[in-house]
Amino acid sequence: MALQLRDELTRALLARLSLFAATMDRDAVLAPEAVRQARELMSCVADPARDPQAVGAVAGLYRARSMLLTGEAAAEALAIAEALRGLAGPGGDEEAVDDRPDEPVEETWARLVELDRRAALLEQAAVNSHGDVELLAQAEAAARATVSAAPRALLPQRASALRRLGSILRLRYEAQGDPAQLDEAILVLREAEVAHGSGHPDRGALATTLGVALRLRYERTNALGDLEEAVRFGRVAVAAAEDDRRAAASGPNGAEVDPNWAGCLHNLGIALRLRHERLGEPADLQEAQRLGREAAAASVPGHPGFGMIRLGLGNATTGEERIAAYEQALAGLPSEDPARPRLLGSLADALTQICVQGGSPAVAARAGTLLDEALAAVPDAHADQAQLLYLRGRLLTARLLRTGTTLGGVPTRQLEEALQCHRAAAVHPAATPRVRLWSLTHWANLAMAAGDVHQAAHAYEDAVALLPVLTPRNLTDTDTEHTLTALSGLACDAAACHVAAGDPERALALLELGRGVLLGRGLQGRDDMSELARQDPHTAERLLALRTALDTPAPATADRLTDGATAADTRHVLAGQWYDLLTEIRTTRPGLRHFLQPPPVSDLLTQADAGPVVVVNVSRFRCDALLLTRGGLRVVPLPELTLDGVRQHVEAFLTALRGFTDPERDFLEDPDRQDVLDLVLRRLWDTVAGPVLDALGIDGVSAHPTPQRLWWVPTGPLTLLPLQAAGYHREIGRPVPRTVLDRAVSSYTPTVRALAHTRGRADHSRRRSQGGNGRTRLLPRRTAPSGFLVVSVPEVPGADSLERAAEEAALLARTVAGARVLGGTDATRSRVLEEIGHHGWLHFCGHGVTEPDSPSRSHLVVHDPADRRLTVADISRLDLPGAELAYLSACGTAGTGAALADEALHLASALQLAGYRHVVGTLWETDDAVALDLAEKTYAALGAPRPVAERSAQALHTAVRTVRDLYRDSPWFWAAHVHVGM
Structure with missing residues (x-):
């Protein structure tokens, strides 16, 4: 009851302050009832520092009284306000900002009213002129003047001024596309939220403004937290509007349609639709459609949100209902309404979809007319101009495809017009990054189809250059993954165009920039500083x-x-x-x-000193191998390799692998699935590995003291297949073997930059161990870890028991000198993370889980009731200079999913990023008996009991060949293990 009374009294005082600020009604703050409420409220506050809103409301009341009273009464009120502000701390009524302390309160109020009126008029004029940049700048200046002039004693008036400033900054962002304006708008509106308090009469209007700003930032960045807040504020706004409607219904005029009601429903509906598109929850879409229909029913022509509300309904629905919503809105809107251009563009976009699906030429013609009208109504500098140009380019492309126009040779007039639309949208100064990207990729695709590879290469290069803008550092890994999923294949297509244009060096640079974005973010700041x-x-x-x-x-x-x-x-x-x-x-x-x-391409080429690095680019345009050798960069075209073919092989391969997880099957007696795997390995040889090794002169029979090293960098869906195991393994006795295993020692690296980083750190650690170069070290020195850690988690609740995991840990404890076993219930998440930092070698035997759609959440399963996941994100944040080898005897630790294949983000690459020079992982779930055998053979080849990490790739290669020779017909047993790193 005390808390309820406190909240009611807080709302009552804030309402008094709002009334005073809006009307200068002296009784609102001077009435004895106001003082009684303030005293009763303070009696409900046990700890002022923990309840700054309530104390701030009381302080605001006494601050306002001090402005109206005179003499000792005014001084006493001011002293109380100051004392309360000190008790409340930083969250309470903050210091007054009053550059005219002697000005009568009526004049202060009048000045604020005039400043706010000017800002409001300029804001409305800017809206009516479809975001005129000059008017918005004037409105912003007027709003800032209002905020500066508003004393914090007039807390509600200051909150209103902040809300208007935030609204104008949001409008400036919508017009000009500057994210700094949107970020400031959100911060300003948050300050207004604090000043308003939960009981402020205008809380609904503020929640609407802040919710829209957060939703706009989500649309720009994909930051899910912003969208979740937009939904929350949308519900606050709807609840406030419902309270206002109930109050109006009980008033003297009875129920009246609240103009804010429909707008609140509309804004919440948009946020819910976007959340459905992100998370796929059907309930969100159903609620969004319901809200959109309610909002449309509550608005009639002349309603201030009539057009935008029907735009929102159309965007949340499909088919005839979508088009009907747009048509109804346009029929009820005057030609000068600022919502009209967006409605015209949305209707044109819906008609374009019909055109793509075989609609009549008349449909396309009408869509073109609508876009012409929209473009004419929008100022050239407005961001909507870029969106409309992009839509026009899409429409023209759909027309080209429908009429079967030949794109090769001399461009047709429509083709050139479509290209020009996409070029203009891409370079528009106010275009959002998303519209710019869409326009650039459409531009590149059209140019490629027309045979202009140089123009396509230019457009694709600009598209890849947008990746840092689309994936800024402030995004979480999950949000970044969501963005990158939509960009799958972009870097590969860009590289293919540059190879076709005769520039393989630039192709390599774009692959390095556009792939492994999250890994590249992790490398930033770990490079030598x-x-x-x-x-x-x-x-x-x-x-x-x-x-x-x-x-x-x-x-x-x-x-x-x-x-x-x-x-x-x-x-x-x-x-x-x-x-x-x-x-x-x-x-x-x-x-x-x-x-x-x-690093520049010239630096990347030095990574071939220890052996060739093979970057296999898979694109819908063409497929090539970029060979980094001591002699420079070479291109080996792979005409038999296609993107569709790789996808088919991946689907067949993964389907066969899933059959091996059936505990009722005998893997050796399942020849059909083994035959599928063998077929894919043979196709990998024919289309990729064979041509590459032949071009490199690696035949497996030339005089070499040891097999030649080779590093693979697959791209696209090829990352899901075992290139290191490609070949005809059932052939015996050929003078020149047709398998990678019999010709070279294979390693993987997610990007060439990652390999350079690993080697650079190793060189740096080596120099430090040899005494360095005599320079003073200005950053904290990290001691290289030593020792051998075995983490064994054979049993965890909810997972199958791994009978051989404990056996494997015992084997290592016997055969590796100084090996320390951390197992069972001791292997908690925090303990494992701590011990990893104290050991240079890690062997994990347990369960590994791959999260295909969110690889940063892929994890090793540890024994921890609170959180059994040791994730890729956890491991990537480690910094382990001098770490040697991590051997992951777990399932799928070097594999990822198709949607984010080019990120090559998995447990093995995370350990490489953390500092391990060598990592052994698996591409799929393996047999635990074979895993034990491979581990034993690998450590024997490493030189146990004192293993040497530099032998890791060769040791694994030797062990896998031995097992392969025993089970040539069963690649599931031996083709999963891979070496990642140096």
Whole structure:
């Protein structure tokens, strides 16, 4: 009851302050009842520091009274307000900002009303003119003046001024596309939220404005936390509107249609539709459609949101209902309505879809007319212009495809017009990154279809260059993965175009930039920063602190920090500081112009000194192997390899593998599935491995003291197949074997940059162990770990028992000198993470789980009641200089899913990123008896009891060949194990 009374009294005082700020009604704050409510409220507050909103409301009341009273009464009221502000701490009524302390309160109020009126008029004029940039700039200046002039004593008036400023900044973002404006809008609106309090009469309007801003930021960045908050604020706004409707119904005029009601339903519906598109929950879509229909029924022509509400309904529905919503809106809107261009574009887009599916030429013609009208109504500088140009380019492309126009040779007029639309949208200064990307890829595809590979290469290069913008550091790994899923194949297509244009060096550079984005983010800040530390140790420490903060997982909830900001807002600020600091370093520090950027191709080519690196690019345009050799970069075309063919092989391969997980089957007596695997391995030889090894002159019979090393960098769906096992393994006695295993020792690396990073760290550790170069070290020295750790988790609740895992751990304890076993209930998540940091060698025997759609959540299963997952994200955050070998005797630890294949993000690559020079992993679930046998043979070849990590690739190769020779007809047993790293 006390809490309920406290909340009721807080709302009552805030309502009084709002009435006073809006009307200057002196009785609102001077009435004895106001003082009684304030005193009763304070009696409900046990700890002022823990209840800043209630104390702030009382302080605001006495601050307002001090402005109206005179003499000792005014001084006493001011003293009470100051004392209460001190008790409440930073969350309470903050210091007054009043540059005119002697100004009568009536004049302060009048000045604020005039400033706010001017800002409101300019804001409305800008809206009516479809986001006129100059008017928006004037409106922003007026709103900032209002905020500056509003004393914190007039808390509700200040909150209203902040809300208007946030609304205008959001409109500026929508017009100009500057994300900094949207970020500031959200921070300003959060401050307004704190000032308003939960009981403020305008809480619904503020929740609407803040919810829309958060939804817009989600649409730009894919940050799911913003969308979840948009839904929450949307519900707050709807609840407030329902309260207002009930109050109106009980008033003297009876029930009236609340103009805000339909708008609140509409905004919540949009957020729910977007959440359905992200998470796939049918209930969200059903609710979005229901809300859209209710909002449409509650709005009639003349309603301020009539057009936008029907736009939202159309976007949430399909087919005839979608088109009907757009048509109804356009029929009821005047020609000058600012919502009209977006409705025209959306209707044109719906008609374009009909055209693509075989609609009549008349449908396409009408879509073109609608887009012409929309483009004419939107200012050239507005972001909507870019969206409409993109839609027009899509329509023209659909027309080309429908009429069967030949795209090769001399471009037709329609083709050139479509290209021009996409070019114009791509370079529009206010285009969102998403519209820019769509336009660039359509431009590139059209150019490629027309045979203009140079134009296609140019457009694709610009598209790949957008990846850092689309995946900023402030995004969580999960949000970044969602973005990258939609960009699958982009870098490979860009590389294919550059190979076709005769520029393989640029093709390699784009593959390195566009693949392994999350791994590349992890590499930033782990590269050698000794030169920066030598020049400016303070800046180096700042950069490391920012990286650490950004690498720290964001909390799952949107808890408030200061001034209403959430952890997500803080990550936006930190990311901005990170990019600003990188720019400062690159532009002001001698010799650091390319600091923490991907290495140039000339540096990548040096990675072939220890053996060739083979980057196999798989694209719908063409497939090639880029061979990094000591002699330079070579291209080997792979005409027999196609993207569709690889996908078919992956589907057949994975289907066969799933059959081996059936405990009722005898793997040796399942020849059909083994035959499928063998067929895919033979096709991999014919289409990829054979041509590559022949081009490199690696035949397996030439005089070499040891088999030649080879590093594979597959791309696209090819990452799911075992290139290292490609070949005709059932053939015996051929003078030149047709298998990779019999010709070379294979390793993998997710990107060439990752291999360079691993080798660079190893060289750096080696130099340190030899005494360094005499320079003063300005960053903390990390001691290289030593010792051999065996983590054995054979049994965990809810998973099959691994009978051989304990046997494997015991084997290693006997055969490896100094091996320490951490097993059973001791192998908790925190303990394993701690012990990994103290050991240079790691052997894990247990369960591994691959999460195809979110590889950062792939994990090793440990024994921990709280959290049994040791995830890729957990491991990637480790920093283990000098770590030697991690051997993962678990299922699927080097595999990923098709949607994010080009990220090559899995447990093995995470350990490589953490610092291990060598990692042994598996591409699929294996037989535990064979896994035990392979482990025993591998460590014997490593030189146990004192194994040598540098022999890792050769040792695994020897062990796998031995098992292969026993089970040539059964590749499931021996083809899964791979070596990753040096």
